[in-house]
Amino acid sequence: MRRIALAAAAALMLTACGSGGGSAGQELSKEPVTLRFTWWGADERHKRTQQVIDLFQKKHPNITVKGEFKDWNGYWESLATTVAANDAPDVIQMDELYLASYAERGALLDLGTATKHLKTADFDKSALDTGIVKGKQYAIPVGLSTYAIVANTDLLDQFKIKLPDDGTWSWDDFKKAGAEVSKAGGGKVTGVQSFGFDAGSLNIWARQNGAALFDVAGKVAVPENVLASYWTFIKDLAKSGVSPAPSVTIERAGGPLDQSGTATNASVFATWWNTQLTSLSAASGSKLKLLRLPGESQASSPAAYYKPSMFWSISSRSKHPAEAAVFVDFLANSEEAANILLTDRGVPANTKIRAAITPKLGETDKAAVEFLDTIKVGTAPRVTPNGASNLEAIIKRHTEEVLFDRLTPEQAAKSFIKELQTEIDGA
């Protein structure tokens, strides 16, 4: 309590005297400079990112980069706290969910002022555009990723179950395949790791039904019956034993990637972003395969889309915007950095880098790039509107209400739309 109040007051005082932020166009300092750099991710990412930081520091002996990394859960509260206390890290790994919320409130540096140190020539314009909010480039896309099913083929072999044909499968086929596994798994292994905890699955579900989560104006646009069918399906998976008991599902969904059903070889099929394949393979030690989403061949147009997996952005209150821009330039354009990071943050959106690293990729990374290259996609959904950053928490809570029979899928749909729209209107 006391700490919350303290942070609030500190923020009040600081906003009064220090807003605006510097320009990133200035000369680099010769004096020692310390940059703080924050990201979320799993162990694998932390190791690789630290290597890139070491490399950068070797090339720029007067710049020290301090990494601050967290799990996705907790990352955003912590970022909000540091931003409010005027203590934001200089370089911030940003997500599509939060980009508009931070940019529209002036927390991010307009990277258009940083072109002296930060080049974007090797990016596709369409990719760069995903980092534009209200006409200004607030973020540089790091990588692209796409929603997929990850299947554990080792377990499928062990149970002597054939891998489903992902070119034609429907959600019913998906459920059937999962049921077969659950039966063979004898309680230890379930067919499906339940979804319903992220924006990816809901976006796909809406798009396959010819809808969208948000309209262009940033209003909630997904119809009630589509939402209800989403939760009906999730509930059905749990009730029929295709996915684990609700309490197990909730426990895993709340933990880090390493504790997921896929990583612990407790579920055969699960929804993930394609670029998480390498981390998941490392954690599970099993052979994992990316499958196209069920229902795509039944949908009138592809629901799958390229999502900027994350962005680089710079705090508008950074004391060293020029050095921060140099660091982001290194992250975005350096082949040496890319050789270390490979596809951990998505298939590089920088086309030159993508071409350069492809031959060097390991088996799982290559599989992730190939998957992204061959999949059919539609146009990307609108950036999550300002105020809707808590979208995933709201989805998760409603999934819990449905799984535990506290709300019917129809009630959940109604409540979801109302709550989300209220958040957007309040921002």
Add this chain to the structure above:
Amino acid sequence: MSALGELQRMRKGSRGTLGVAREPKKDNKAAFAFLLPWFAGLLFITAGPIAASFVLGFTDYNLIQPPVFNGLDNWMRMLGDARLHKALGVTLVYVLVSVPLQLACALALALLLDKGLRGLAFYRSAFYLPSLLGSSVAIAVLWRQIFGADGLFNQVLSMAGIEGKGWISDPDSALSTLIVLNVWTFGAPMVIFLAGLRQIPAMYYEAAATDGAGKWTQFRRITIPLLSPIVFFNLVLQVIHAFQSFTQAFVVSGGSGGPSDSTLFYTLYLYQRGFGNFDMGYASALAWLLLVIIAAFTAINFWAAKFWVVYDD
């Protein structure tokens, strides 16, 4: 136990005879010198934010841009905020169930330890330890493991042939695990009870025994009335403490208050609004509502004390 004495005097309304005021002047200075660090902290660290949060309660403030005055909007909004109502319900259940249970455990253990066991010092420390750790992150993480689907608790249950579940990830049992956690931290009130028990003169019991009163009658007629000011003291303190619980729910639910808001403590909701939803104006108003609620509960406690607390000096 000077705080206790203080409390008793306040109850009696004899403010003019507060301990310190009667002492010679030079002792006064020493007292203030010792209090100085605390006063400085209050003034420079706590008072400012408290005042600021009061002002912020009447603004729309998103943490990044300057606050905008919006009158009573935040307060009107509370009326229709379903999640706030849910959080109030969860917190009330937590306070009303866990505090009496905790005090009962504390009193029971204190009575037992007061019998003069061998190795009393050891037991006293052992039972006191949890209250030092209880609101720490480490214990909350431990709790998550113990009551997880593959946790220690389920392993013990399975030995007895009972099939467990993910206690923390089931909305029907998640709050109970947090109540158990709070009850487990009975050490602090227990130590105070122990001190109180030591103050009851042994001659009362001897006299009662001579008159043929059994153990139960002695407990009811001597221990309880003479201990009642201390029970009251512990009750007031623990109720205030429980209303402000945050860490346990935050860590155990991963900050969500879930599953399905079953562990959404008031302070956790406040935190979510302030830092998760960039809604610091509303969060500040919520903080002041909590203050009002705690003050009201404390006032009720003081009023009710008239009917059951016995002061014998």
